[in-house]
Amino acid sequence: MPFVVTEPCIGVKDHACVDVCPVDCIYEGGELLLIHPEECIDCGACVPECPVDAIFEVSTVPAQWKGYIAANADPFRASADRPRAILRERWEVLRGQEGSPAHRYYQRHGKA
Numbered sequence: 007m008p009f010v011v012t013e014p015c016i017g018v019k020d021h022a023c024v025d026v027c028p029v030d031c032i033y034e035g036g037e038l039l040l041i042h043p044e045e046c047i048d049c050g051a052c053v054p055e056c057p058v059d060a061i062f063e064v065s066t067v068p069a070q071w072k073g074y075i076a077a078n079a080d081p082f083r084a085s086a087d088r089p090r091a092i093l094r095e096r097w098e099v100l101r102g103q104e105g106s107p108a109h110r111y112y113q114r115h116g117k118a
């Protein structure tokens with residue numbers, strides 16, 4: 007069963023999970039990152055890296071966040087060209103660059 011990114015990622019999205027994923031199955035999803043449900047090998051390596059406990063194995067997603075199971079999977083059915091998430095170090099560099107998507111993301115969340 008794949009792992010799923012849920013609500014606590016929103017506004018944080020620090021890309022720490024990306025650094026440890028052995029199969030690069032974490033993708034950009036706008037407000038949060040997304041795990042590809044078919045590429046994920048269920049290793050669980052990303053779970054302890056998340057500072058806000060946003061990642062769950064699909065059968066253990068808390069009731070209030072069950073909608074994120076579909077939210078992780080549906081974008082991959084809709085389009086095959088979603089960009090893979092970049093490594094944390096690169097994300098942090100972009101965060102400091104005014105006008106970049108990363109900088110705008112934290113501006114939206116009052117953290118720029």
Ligand code: SF4
Pocket residue numbers: 009026027028029030031032041045046047048049050051052053
């Ligand atoms: S469980 Fe493993 S394979 Fe799946 S997203 Fe996390 S690190 Fe990647």
Ligand code: SF4
Pocket residue numbers: 011014015016018019020021022023024038039055056057058059060061
């Ligand atoms: S480690 Fe957690 S908060 Fe950071 S990007 Fe991944 S899911 Fe989001």
